[in-house]
Amino acid sequence: MKIDATGGSDVAPADVTPLVQLVAPDGSRVVGPDDAALRERVAHLTTDDLRAMYRDMVLTRRFDDEATSLQRQGELALYAQSRGQEAAQVGSARALAGQDYVFPSYREHGVLHVRGVDPVDRLRLYRGEDHGGWDPNEHNVHLYTLVIGSHALHATGYAMGIQRDGLVGTGDAARDAAVVTYFGDGATSQGDVNEALVFAAVNNAPVVFFCQNNQWAISEPTTKQSRVPIYRRGEGFGIPSVRVDGNDVLACYAVTAEALERAHSGGGPTFIEAYTYRMGAHTTSDDPSRYRDLAEEEQWRRRDPVERLEALLRAEGGWDEAWAAELEAEAEAYGERLRDGVRALGAPAAETIFDHVYATDHAQVAAERAWFREYESATAGEEVAR
Amino acid sequence: MSTQTTTQTLTFARAITEGLRAALESDDKAMLMGEDIGRLGGVFRVTDGLQKDFGEARVVDTPLAESGIVGTAIGLALRGYRPVCEIQFDGFVFPAYDQITTQLSKMRYRSRGRLEVPVVIRIPYGGGIGAVEHHSESPEALFAHTAGLRVVSPATPQDAYDMIRAAVASPDPVLFFEPKGRYWSKGEVTLGGPVPDAGTPGVLDTARVARAGEDVTLVAYGPTVATALKAAEALAAEGTSAEVVDLRAISPLDVPTVAESVRRTGRCVVVHEAPSFLGVGAEIAARVSDECFYSLEAPVQRVAGFHAPYPVAKLEHEYLPSVDRVVDAVDRALSF
């Protein structure tokens, strides 16, 4: 093999890797020779279940649209869309049990939706009024982590804790627990993610590594991170690994359910690469026209995950115009509540800067808080020269 | 290479771009590496156009791994290259902290001078831009505490240009802290001129008097130089004459320039965004009390961040040193 000094090798990550797929872009069911077990995992899903998934995806997309326009209006400091990744997020999250725990990165709005994290709370961080925004233990969803990959280790450690609590392999579906951690293609280059794979493997920890390969890490394509398909990273650590069509909600549900069953029953970690696409900009600060083709965007637009589920529902008689109109009205109302809720968020009191730095008194913090309080009251009402 | 000069009005960010361009032109071992610095030109566009002009082998979009960036830069430097690493934001330097503090800083020392690792690490830092967590921090003191690293921070476009060139030319590792809130500020920049000589003290070793004054010395660097200058303006209107010393370098610290000023004014106020506790201001206060004890009219005052994590954007202007807080500290020093 030949490597030049221009930052690439002549071995591109092959796009020929077979994807686990249960629904084709046209909405027809895919019946492959060795996916019977996976098909079995979605066989119980009723039309109502599919509609519920569709609703999750539609509301997640509405959340994106509203948040993006709130950012444009100056209500949010920044926003990172999940557009294009709704199937990966909703499909995987719907496979989770209530007692399972999620460690997201910062774009998992669909996962948080499924777990029931309040939509307004989900935007507190992006508004710059909170570093977290919700109580992680209320929905078993850890806070967003902005330092790429750090949380993969936390997820692994949390899973090691579940092992020590004796909540793996009890045979009781209501008790067996596991962890799912979400991160991107770019994150797979970080030391922390690789160390998490090492720790999960040697500890046989009940953790699912759910990598959303959305093809881009800001401006860098996946070829800048890996010369093999990303899922094979997991294999290298001895972890069962799979690449799934991330725009196929049923396939994402099925592979995650399989991985969780392995974790719950004591079979250890799984690495899932959900092959998908970041349809929007990296964040509201980004301009993708500087680094990627419209043709590529157009090609992926035709694989839109929301449209695919609609096509499946239509193909199987699960689509109903009255129901669709109701959902549209629900999304409208949801958007309005979100806008009103975000606009109603004020700024926290200035003195909260000093809250929760430590559990108990700390002389420096106490002295600075006292100084700050006095300074604020002495200067209250004075003209600000800043 | 020609030593001709031209003068242009440039933004702070563009001045760094031009400094990097000059370094890439004058030294074919110089190279840039970092996340999104090639095609995109970096998230702040500081490397805009450089990959197009110098190619992918010299302006490298790296994998997303800061320890990897700095660790491989060390290897490249051992092989004779002069890598300039871009860390996307202050809060993301920490995956590389191990490489910087245990390896980069000590390579010359432990090889008894046989090895040289002239790596530059550019870090956009500081707050005030309304960003989310980890995008507004000021970790310079953590690095200045490590012997073997030069730690600098320019405050003007001209210094940004001169200092990045000097940093690339330096045989020592340089942590180059760029005040990101100043990226869009403009100034006259004289471009060109000879490559800085690493042997003679220059912009990487010396402070600069940014404004002359008589009653109090304001010591600042990077983003707070502008704050100090505005405070000096406000103080002038009230009849107080403030001198502003722009440190430029945090390690080494130009104590003589600060001490000379404080001996004249008798008062010293240090301004930085990083927390005051065990920060650069603490070191300056100690040095000033050593060197200027008999000239001091008041204890050294510090206007700095608090001993708390950098707060949410909605509160950052309560946390950051403001003109008001600098003026307040000067009042305290004057009325002591």
Ligand SMILES: Cc1ncc(C[n+]2csc(CCOP(=O)(O)OP(=O)(O)O)c2C)c(N)n1
């Ligand atoms: C340690 C660290 N380095 C750099 C960054 C800046 N950064 C934010 S997102 C991002 C790209 C992430 O790409 P990927 O992991 O593929 O996730 P995606 O954003 O595509 O979901 C980078 C470089 C960061 N947040 N943390």
Ligand SMILES: [Mg+2]
């Ligand atoms: Mg990505």
